[in-house]
Amino acid sequence: MSRDVELTLAAAVAVAGIAAMIWWPMDAPSGLSDEPAVDEALEDSPEEPEPEEAEPETLEADAVEPEALPPADPVDAAGDIFSYMPPGDLIEESGTGQTVQINYAPGLRFPMEAGQAYANSQVYNYGGYLGPAGGQCNAANYAYAWRDNFCETRGYGTPMCPTGVGHQGQDIRPASCQDDVHWAVAVDDGTITSIGTYSVRLMTDDGVRYTYLHLDKDTLLVEPGDTVSRGERIGYVSNEFGDTATTIHLHFEIKMAIDTGAGIHNTPVPPYVALVDSYERLIGGEEAG
Numbered sequence: 028m029s030r031d032v033e034l035t036l037a038a039a040v041a042v043a044g045i046a047a048m049i050w051w052p053m054d055a056p057s058g059l060s061d062e063p064a065v066d067e068a069l070e071d072s073p074e075e076p077e078p079e080e081a082e083p084e085t086l087e088a089d090a091v092e093p094e095a096l097p098p099a100d101p102v103d104a105a106g107d108i109f110s111y112m113p114p115g116d117l118i119e120e121s122g123t124g125q126t127v128q129i130n131y132a133p134g135l136r137f138p139m140e141a142g143q144a145y146a147n148s149q150v151y152n153y154g155g156y157l158g159p160a161g162g163q164c165n166a167a168n169y170a171y172a173w174r175d176n177f178c179e180t181r182g183y184g185t186p187m188c189p190t191g192v193g194h195q196g197q198d199i200r201p202a203s204c205q206d207d208v209h210w211a212v213a214v215d216d217g218t219i220t221s222i223g224t225y226s227v228r229l230m231t232d233d234g235v236r237y238t239y240l241h242l243d244k245d246t247l248l249v250e251p252g253d254t255v256s257r258g259e260r261i262g263y264v265s266n267e268f269g270d271t272a273t274t275i276h277l278h279f280e281i282k283m284a285i286d287t288g289a290g291i292h293n294t295p296v297p298p299y300v301a302l303v304d305s306y307e308r309l310i311g312g313e314e315a316g
Contacts, residue, residue, distance in 0.1 A: 103310045104143040104202070111146070111173035114299045121151045122180040123189045125297055131281055132214070132301040136257050138239065138279050139264065140210040142310040143202035146173040146302060149274040150181075150198075163274040164204035175299040186287040186294055195295040196238065196280035197302060206275050207243050207263040213255040214305075221251055225267035229255065240278035241267050258314065 101109045115124030137144070147168060149155050154163025176198055178188035185193035201209035217231040227239045227249065243265035249255060266272045281298045284291055308314060 101307045101310050104141060107143075107171065109173075109307065109310060110171045111303055112175065114175050114297065114303075115178070116175060117179060118148055118151045118174065118176070121148060121157075121176070122178050122193065124175055124178045125188055128297060128300050130300040130304055131283065131285070131296045132235065132298070133304070135301045135305045136212065136214045136314060137302065137305040137309040138211055138214050138237075138277060139199065139201060140212045140258075140260065141202050142306075144306065145169050145171070145200040146175075146197055146299070147200065148174065148176040148179060148198055149200070149276045149278075150179065151176070154274045168200055169202075169204065173303065175297070177295075177297045177299060186289065186292060187285075187296055196240070196278045197298045199277045199279060199302070200275065201264045201277070204275055206265050207246060209264045210260045211239050211242055211262055211264055211277055213257055213259045213261060215257050217255060219249045219251055219253045219255060219261075222247065222249070224269050227261055229261075234283065236280075236282040238278075238280040238282065240280075241265055241273060241276060243267060 103109055114128035115126055117124045145168065148158070149163070150157050152158045152168050153161040153165035154168065176194055177196065178185065178190070178193040180190075181192060181194045183192060183195045185191065185195050187193075203209070213229060214237050215229070215231050215235070217229045217237075219227065220230045220236070221228045222244070225241055225244065227242055227247065229237045229239070231237075239261060241264070242262035244262075244267055247262040248260050249262070255261070264275065264277045266275045279298060279302070280295050281301065282293065282295045284293045285296055286292075287294060
């Protein structure tokens, strides 16, 4: 081959090489098409989720403690709701009640066995000699609300009352207008100190004296000197009142040494608050037996 031909071929090869460098990507692997390469790592990666839009914050209402339900009104043995007038609130024109009321016998056992009774005046209510026309068995006498009558106008010296005289105790009618049917019971442990024509007196070890009036004397279960336990039967509620019968009811008294404002006196004290408390416990099932 002549020198001129060699030079011509060499020049052609050089031109072809330069063209290949221009038209073929230098980083393309052998045997691959000229499609643009894709990064496999990026292709296989899941698309990054777009940030979720934050939901508006929900403001919870301040936690409120449920209000405690008021205690249910106590219900007696007949299913009637017990209610009572305030202590010292007497029947109109029957007297002036004491304004300061204290429970002088906390823990007292109610003086009647059954959980159905009606505290009200036997003088100023139906059947009483100062009450409205009608007999003592009138339904109004055997219905709530209870009413205090400790300071009712009577002729008994009662220094705990504003006028200095009063009733000295509380009248309580039994469940029904029946003589010798309903039991009176001991309000506390103690000793029967005396039994009169129509009275029974119970003295506790700490010197508190409880008086029961108008029990049926012929059917009493106690005698003077007997010791009795709280809740023990004493006798039937009746209408005993010497030669003249009264209405069927229990007159109940509490007598103790107390400062009356004019010194210490052994005197009847208002029993109404203690009776309300003991009655609510009785009909609420808190008394055994």
